[in-house]
Amino acid sequence: MTGTPLLAEAPAPTRLWTPSRVLVTRSAAERPHGQRVLARLEAVGVSDVELLRGDRLPSLRGDGDRAAFMRAKDTLALVVPPPSKRRLQPIPPSADFRLDLAEGCPAHCQYCYLAGSLSGPPVTRVFADLDEVLDGLDGYVGRGGVTSGTATRGDEGTTFEASCYTDPLALEHLTGGLARMVEHFGRHDWPGPVQLRATTKFDDVAALLGLPHGGRTRLRFSVNAASVARRFEGATSPVPGRLAALGAVAAAGYPVGLTIAPIMPVEGWRADYGALLDAVAAALPAGTDLTVECITHRFTPGSKETLLDWYPRTKLDMEESRRTTKRGRYGSVKHVYPRATTAELRGWFEDALADRLPSARLLYWT
Numbered sequence: 394m395t396g397t398p399l400l401a402e403a404p405a406p407t408r409l410w411t412p413s414r415v416l417v418t419r420s421a422a423e424r425p426h427g428q429r430v431l432a433r434l435e436a437v438g439v440s441d442v443e444l445l446r447g448d449r450l451p452s453l454r455g456d457g458d459r460a461a462f463m464r465a466k467d468t469l470a471l472v473v474p475p476p477s478k479r480r481l482q483p484i485p486p487s488a489d490f491r492l493d494l495a496e497g498c499p500a501h502c503q504y505c506y507l508a509g510s511l512s513g514p515p516v517t518r519v520f521a522d523l524d525e526v527l528d529g530l531d532g533y534v535g536r537g538g539v540t541s542g543t544a545t546r547g548d549e550g551t552t553f554e555a556s557c558y559t560d561p562l563a564l565e566h567l568t569g570g571l572a573r574m575v576e577h578f579g580r581h582d583w584p585g586p587v588q589l590r591a592t593t594k595f596d597d598v599a600a601l602l603g604l605p606h607g608g609r610t611r612l613r614f615s616v617n618a619a620s621v622a623r624r625f626e627g628a629t630s631p632v633p634g635r636l637a638a639l640g641a642v643a644a645a646g647y648p649v650g651l652t653i654a655p656i657m658p659v660e661g662w663r664a665d666y667g668a669l670l671d672a673v674a675a676a677l678p679a680g681t682d683l684t685v686e687c688i689t690h691r692f693t694p695g696s697k698e699t700l701l702d703w704y705p706r707t708k709l710d711m712e713e714s715r716r717t718t719k720r721g722r723y724g725s726v727k728h729v730y731p732r733a734t735t736a737e738l739r740g741w742f743e744d745a746l747a748d749r750l751p752s753a754r755l756l757y758w759t
């Protein structure tokens with residue numbers, strides 16, 4: 394859809410993060426987006442905001458204990474990343490390019506994929522150079538290799554993924570960054586077809602519903618079986634809230650999606666995932682443009698070590714002897730479910746999706 398979106402009703406957000414400490418570098422405070430974020434922080438009553446004299450963040454490592462971890466998780470840093478970070482990288486299988494508006498997330502998922510990809514204390518860094526980044530995107534259009542020009546996903550155009558290293562909606566009430574991106578994608582005169590992609594475990598969509606998105610943003614909701622979400626997804630919005638938000642953005646004309654991740658063959662998984670898909674079907678208006686991405690649970694030696702450090706009492710199954718090892722191109726190791734388990738899960742999901750969400754398009758299974 395490309396016309397003015399209908400005004401769908403916004404469900405009340407179930408969880409809004411308030412950082413207990415904010416650090417702002419000098420360059421970030423000078424940028425227009427940095428100033429907008431500062432104004433929002435003031436408006437929502439965040440009082441511990443420290444304006445730094447330079448661009449270096451103080452050490453946030455603490456003593457490496459639990460209290461230091463929690464302090465870092467509760468800290469937002471407003472920064473300008475180094476220029477090298479701003480060359481956009483491909484991000485298969487999701488999108489042609491990674492488009493980061495932040496790094497880090499305030500939630501506490503015990504399987505969090507950031508544990509294997511970000512190093513250092515888990516502070517949420519919000520990037521203040523958003524306007525410059527958006528201004529530089531034209532040069533990437535038509536140059537991707539993940540969706541652009543492919544037989545299966547070429548119709549998506551050049552795709553930009555905003556959720557690689559953060560959950561954009563977890564921060565939206567504090568930054569407005571995702572809304573700015575959505576508007577830019579919707580209004581800008583692009584040299585070719587483009588799509589912004591974001592996925593979230595939050596539900597604060599009110600500010601997105603009336604935006605001129607032009608059908609160029611696909612909002613996906615990361616969902617899971619109730620038992621997995623309840624046990625492992627701390628400080629996120631509960632799944633029913635995410636589904637209400639999914640229904641609201643679909644009613645506002647956004648193309649939408651499900652990121653079903655991480656899929657786990659927990660006890661009673663067929664019934665649990667079946668109930669999830671039924672709830673999705675009930676939440677969506679007729680004619681919704683819906684995609685599905687399925688990601689089975691995996692971990693690396695490094696992510697396991699970090700996650701056990703962060704969540705020492707976790708009941709998450711990370712026993713290597715129950716997994717198969719998958720080796721990456723450069724010798725990296727991933728522990729995935731054995732082939733027979735993966736085949737059983739995949740077969741069930743393909744049938745269940747065809748049955749319960751027949752118009753959905755499965756983008757990939759991994």
Ligand code: SF4
Nearest residue numbers: 498500501502505594
């Ligand atoms: S919501 Fe996503 S990024 Fe945030 S803790 Fe959970 S898995 Fe990690």
